Amino acid sequence: MIKRGLDIFVSAILLLLSAPILLLVAAAIALTSPGPVLYRQQRAGRRFRRFAIYKFRTMTHNMPGLKYTLGHDPRITRVGRWLRDSKIDELPQLWNVLRGDMSLVGPRPVIPSLADDFFPHYRLLLRTRPGLTDPASLKYRQETELLELAEDREEFFLRVVTPDKIRISLSYMKRATLWSDLGLLFMTAMVCVKPSLGQLYGRPPWPSGKPVLQQGASFKTAIPNRAASWAATDTSLLPRPADLRLVEDLAQWGRTIPMYPISDLERAAESPRRAVRGHIPRSSARF
16 A cells, blocks of 8 residues: 555656656657657556556557567667667656556566466566566666677577566565665666666676676677577576575465476467466466
8 A cells, every 4th residue: 555655656746747858758759750659558467457558659650570679679760769778768657657557666567478478477476566667677777788689589588588587576576665666766767877787686697698797887888799609498597496486375386387488389288278367378387
């Protein structure tokens, strides 16, 4: 109840204070590229309830492409690139917080198909509202530059980045307090100004399988390793059983859930039983 009250109070204040910036950004988007100013997309919310997330449009309107934005996408406009780098494109999500779709602090909302692929884990994460920020989003503040170095960006995103984000979010859920949330909001503001500060929450795994950046270094100054020789089987990049057990419910399950997305072949081989919401496939874990 206190957390929700804080969400309403802070989001309302920030919306009022940022109103001039919102108007200027809306005008810049409208003048530089045809299409709507705001972009809406379905995301998985609390208890898998879908909601429309709001962002400033940063891409060319109605241009086909991947469902994930992995690295520098040719659909991104010049204004959109600046909005993404500064994270100003996320400001309309304060309205989602005010409405109750999201919280200020919580795991970042993902598209429903990604939540389905990692259903056992998001079944735990989405007991709470998704948020504007959390330790995982700060650690991966420079995710775009990181994905640029991978030969297969989607594979690296699904096999390395997403499992690491889930591990971090599950860990924070276990120890989150009001004061830790306030500290995280402060650090989010600092990371927006100086992105390299995100490494205080850990250095992201490099596409070679090792975090080779020095503390405070920038991806832009690092030597690109485009060979992307990381191994999907490297267990150091996957959550350990001890990490997963940070959530009490996991200890009641029959065995540790493997941290990888459910492939199309695995979906086809599964029994016709479905999860509570009908469209979500069950994993091999026991519930």
